[in-house]
Amino acid sequence: MSLKLYGYWRSSASYRVRIALNLKQLEYTYIPVHLVNGGGEQNSDDYQRLNPSKLVPTLVDDDADITLNQSMAIIEYLDEKFPDISPLMPKHAQDRARVRSLSQDIACDTQPLVNLRVLQQLKSEYGASEEQVRKWVQHWANRTFAALSKKLETRAGKFSYGYQVTLIDLCLVPQVYSAIRFGVDMQEFPLIDKIYKNCLALEAFAQAAPEVQIDAAP
Numbered sequence: 292m293s294l295k296l297y298g299y300w301r302s303s304a305s306y307r308v309r310i311a312l313n314l315k316q317l318e319y320t321y322i323p324v325h326l327v328n329g330g331g332e333q334n335s336d337d338y339q340r341l342n343p344s345k346l347v348p349t350l351v352d353d354d355a356d357i358t359l360n361q362s363m364a365i366i367e368y369l370d371e372k373f374p375d376i377s378p379l380m381p382k383h384a385q386d387r388a389r390v391r392s393l394s395q396d397i398a399c400d401t402q403p404l405v406n407l408r409v410l411q412q413l414k415s416e417y418g419a420s421e422e423q424v425r426k427w428v429q430h431w432a433n434r435t436f437a438a439l440s441k442k443l444e445t446r447a448g449k450f451s452y453g454y455q456v457t458l459i460d461l462c463l464v465p466q467v468y469s470a471i472r473f474g475v476d477m478q479e480f481p482l483i484d485k486i487y488k489n490c491l492a493l494e495a496f497a498q499a500a501p502e503v504q505i506d507a508a509p
Contacts, residue, residue, distance in 0.1 A: 293353035293354050294317060294319035294352055295319065295321075295350070295353070296308060296309070296312065296348055297322045297349040298347045299323065299326045299347045300505075300506045300507045301407075301501045301507075302407070303402050303406065303468075304346075304348055304398075306465035306468070307398075307462055308365050308366060309499035309504075310495055310496055312369065312499075313495035313496075313498050314376070314377040314379070314456065317369070317373065321504070324347050326347065333346065333347065341358065344360060363399075367380075378455075379456065379458045379461065380458060389446070389452070390452055393439070393459045394457075394459050397439070397459075397462040400435065402462075405469060410424050410428070428469070433475060436475075436480040440482050443482055447482060449489050450486055450490065456493070463483065463487065467484075468501065
């Protein structure tokens with residue numbers, strides 16, 4: 292197995308891929324790409340050749356001679372290539388569609404609005420203060436979690452979709468982590484907070500946490 296993950300410790304998208312790799316019990320080499328130092332290592336010529344989008348994560352599977360970006364595609368690739376260990380999608384088509392829909396509520400609708408390059412642009416181009424940026428993140432997190440809580444009411448068990456970890460949980464945990472960092476009160480969303488804590492109790496999630504990555508800020 293020769294997997295390489297290029298990522299950043301606090302990137303939500305990198306975080307969700309780390310969880311998937313851990314759940315699948317896959318060995319991989321983690322290669323940090325610091326998104327801030329020196330103007331951002333994602334802007335280097337070497338990294339742009341690997342991923343012209345200049346984003347993280349990027350997964351390289353040398354055994355399959357494939358390089359992938361976009362965390363959702365990476366996770367589904369891993370799930371399809373290694374289906375027997377911690378499957379992340381349900382068996383039935385209707386359930387798979389529901390899981391994808393709920394996952395994309397987070398990964399496609401919310402996370403892009405609060406990722407680092409957007410927050411940097413708010414400050415550099417529009418003069419937003421740290422407090423205004425914080426309120427921006429809180430607004431989108433609160434809006435997402437309010438809607439998601441209603442959608443999960445009839446689906447959640449111990450985790451977001453019943454009693455097994457699914458793709459939803461891989462998207463949810465990094466988003467809650469980010470929300471807490473920006474001061475969102477998760478007591479307002481008790482169902483999501485319960486799922487978040489249940490996930491964090493699992494070793495695969497604990498090992499993927501931003502603070503334990505080799506590139507984590509001291």
